[in-house]
Amino acid sequence: ELKVEQNPLFLSMQEGKNYTIYCNYSTTSDRLYWYRQDPGKSLESLFVLLSNGAVKQEGRLMASLDTKARLSTLHITAAVHDLSATYFCAVDRQGGSEKLVFGKGTKLTVNP
Amino acid sequence: EAEVAQSPRYKITEKSQAVAFWCDPISGHATLYWYRQILGQGPELLVQFQDESVVDDSQLPKDRFSAERLKGVDSTLKIQPAELGDSAMYLCASSPQGRTQYFGPGTRLLVL
Numbered sequence: 001e002l003k004v005e006q007n008p009l010f011l012s013m014q015e016g017k018n019y020t021i022y023c024n025y026s027t028t029s030d031r032l033y034w035y036r037q038d039p040g041k042s043l044e045s046l047f048v049l050l051s052n053g054a055v056k057q058e059g060r061l062m063a064s065l066d067t068k069a070r071l072s073t074l075h076i077t078a079a080v081h082d083l084s085a086t087y088f089c090a091v092d093r094q095g096g097s098e099k100l101v102f103g104k105g106t107k108l109t110v111n112p
Numbered sequence: 113e114a115e116v117a118q119s120p121r122y123k124i125t126e127k128s129q130a131v132a133f134w135c136d137p138i139s140g141h142a143t144l145y146w147y148r149q150i151l152g153q154g155p156e157l158l159v160q161f162q163d164e165s166v167v168d169d170s171q172l173p174k175d176r177f178s179a180e181r182l183k184g185v186d187s188t189l190k191i192q193p194a195e196l197g198d199s200a201m202y203l204c205a206s207s208p209q210g211r212t213q214y215f216g217p218g219t220r221l222l223v224l
Binding site for chain 1: 209
């Protein structure tokens, strides 16, 4: 059974600081997604990582995938308040099947 | 920009009553998903359709939940009878086959 673990689950950081969210998964997969969710809202797709070593960047967020270590990271650079949200990683249960298993999410709060 | 539509956005019901949720996916998306998200958790897949056919309903509590997508376009998720533990956000998502899932705004269900 595929398990997806994120850490930390809660993250409070100051504006301007850097931090990394980690996503570990238990079985082989080569497709991983990062989503953002604002309170009471739906999920917004941020990144899809399709192969070992994949790196994607958008603004202050950068995601990477190491399929050998079964690890993805979401790095936040010079955080701003607008990045406050819950971030989920999701792993394709069977390669390419789109049957996603989500982590519990990391609730990020960026303080002025 | 095309979006996944869901209704109602909010539903309050008493336990043992029947409830139904509707989802209209992005036009042309063959794959449709229903997820349940309990507060503080990641979404959990309930059912996946490919056109009008169920691909995966292994996590759907079939004694009380049913889902259909009769013409391969919009879909309905029903709960009968509702229980207190069904209180959650119900999210619909759609995707072109094998691509990123796009989520609707969700239906927040409260069972009293």
